[in-house]
């Protein structure tokens with residue numbers, strides 16, 4: 001039983017889909033991948049969809065969104081949508097190498113990566129299965145948790161496409177790679193993208209991963225990404241989430257860091273009916289470091305859930321988590337930060353903090369830190385705060401002539417700015433800054449399409465924020 | 471300009487101001503002195519519109535308008551400015567953004583378009599120069615990590631930017647060394663005009679050597695127990711508040 005009360009039995013439909021597809025998959029996938037699929041579907045069949053009786057899902061209920069008659073696109077369906085229309089408006093100054101997925105399928109747009117000649121690969125997973133079997137054999141499915149994560153299991157069983165990125169040793173990728181994951185469909189759609197990112201030794205990459213709705217149709221996105229940082233590799237990673245209110249976005253990302261590797265990952269959630277980000281970071285080599293950041297701005301009936309699991313497996317690693325959120329109306333949130341320091345992981349330094357502002361008294365947040373420490377020479381700290389806007393600060397701002405609504409907005413903006421200011425790509429920071437302002441003013445909607453390709457930027461003069469428009 | 475009549479104010483059922491009467495005319499500097507806990511900050515906050523206080527009785531009229539019915543921000547736009555005894559730290563809001571927002575909101579209140587950015591920046595520079603403030607304020611968060619002196623100078627800077635008609639300085643001098651005190655006092659003196667007024671709240675007579683008041687009031691236990699010329703401040707300094715206490 002899947003524990004959800006659905007009229008449409010999505011679980012049965014998916015199990016049936018697997019039985020129909022597996023023979024076709026076996027034609028192209030390696031035996032090892034096929035074995036992985038079979039094990040994964042068995043796990044999903046056993047566990048079903050997560051439900052609220054599970055401790056880790058107590059406050060995140062998939063029941064409502066699963067109660068839809070989904071279609072499971074088996075092809076990109078590019079004919080249905082004018083992609084060039086979607087990508088029409090270029091953002092001044094924010095040049096990225098963009099790859100797109102539509103309903104989980106990679107869209108070939110014929111653009112060429114400048115450093116392809118140095119061996120950098122950005123292609124579809126389908127293509128990678130064919131052309132990069134050696135890398136697939138070493139990495140694919142090696143970092144994903146299938147047990148106790150039935151959604152990752154489901155993705156592992158059925159996912160066919162997504163984005164594959166490979167950066168060879170000693171290559172610094174100059175272009176910013178942007179993955180845009182679009183969902184558009186005439187029917188409720190169930191989408192399962194699968195991404196694999198492999199960074200060689202001493203390499204570096206900046207990666208922006210956008211999840212967007214193009215329309216207001218129901219979408220269930222069950223995404224899994226595996227990201228490997230070899231020795232001394234550096235990754236600057238952003239997730240931008242701007243989904244419609246009827247969507248569920250499940251984002252499982254598994255990071256694996258070898259010695260000296262440096263990860264910064266930042267989840268910026270602006271909109272979405274239900275968003276669950278599960279981030280797993282395994283610090284597997286000495287001297288590796290991870291910054292895990294997030295900011296979420298939710299209102300109406302939206303729900304945001306950030307689950308962060310940091311695994312300090314070896315000595316001398318550091319991790320730093322900071323998540324900040326603003327919840328208005330009946331919005332709800334969950335933050336679950338789990339730091340595991342294994343027995344040998346001496347001299348670990350792990351820090352975790354979750355700060356929330358609840359604007360309305362109907363908004364709720366469930367914030368839980370969990371430290372599990374088996375080493376003795378360890379510096380760990382955690383904190384969680386839930387508060388309202390500071391009334392002293394409100395009075396101070398208003399006493400200068402700023403009206404109450406704008407003062408409130410200024411304080412919310414300032415609260416979020418601590419995370420936005422940590423974005424190290426200057427042009428991206430400006431974009432996000434604009435989007436946060438728009439979001440707080442209630443101007444951001446999914447018709448802005450890709451979050452990086454929405455209407456022209458606000459006029460920026462010498463100010464970080466043009467408050468006259470707020 | 472400002473007319474306060476029989477103002478009675480309480481908080482949490484405790485009466486703090488027990489019938490204040492005060493008339494301030496354009497061009498005047500009034501000093502309000504008194505021991506700690508006597509209600510000076512309460513008076514300042516009630517004029518500015520802090521809503522944690524309960525106004526039980528009385529009226530505050532400012533340029534013919536009933537202040538007590540006005541929201542905080544409208545009072546500011548009407549020309550009231552409070553220099554806080556304890557300025558609030560606002561992480562993430564730069565002074566530039568803060569002041570630009572405030573200036574433009576006040577302009578909007580008066581039906582004016584926002585001030586063009588270059589004009590605004592020039593005005594910031596001009597005021598900093600006038601006040602002898604050299605710190606790079608622009609991109610720092612409001613009051614965050616400021617020393618006591620920097621916070622007070624920042625209040626005077628805001629005062630200069632917003633050009634109110636009535637400025638209330640709540641113990642802007644306390645905790646300042648003599649140099650910072652001079653910066654604050656010189657600033658105020660430069661900003662004095664025939665059409666504006668100052669209400670200078672202070673614990674010590676020292677500030678009044680630099681900002682010379684026209685009228686000095688002594689506030690004691692929620693009442694103005696004595697008013698006089700600037701000599702009153704000297705007398706108070708000599709005899710101490712015990713003198714007032716014995717008289718009251």
Ligand SMILES: Nc1ncnc2c1ncn2[C@@H]1O[C@H](COP(=O)(O)OP(=O)(O)O)[C@@H](O)[C@H]1O
Nearest residue numbers: 481482486505506507508509510511512513522
């Ligand atoms: N927020 C508050 N809550 C409760 N009592 C207050 C508050 N603010 C001031 N008071 C009380 O009001 C009285 C006057 O305080 P205040 O106006 O700050 O005095 P002063 O500025 O003259 O030192 C004091 O007894 C103080 O305890």
Ligand SMILES: [Mg+2]
Nearest residue numbers: 510511555641
């Ligand atoms: Mg006081």
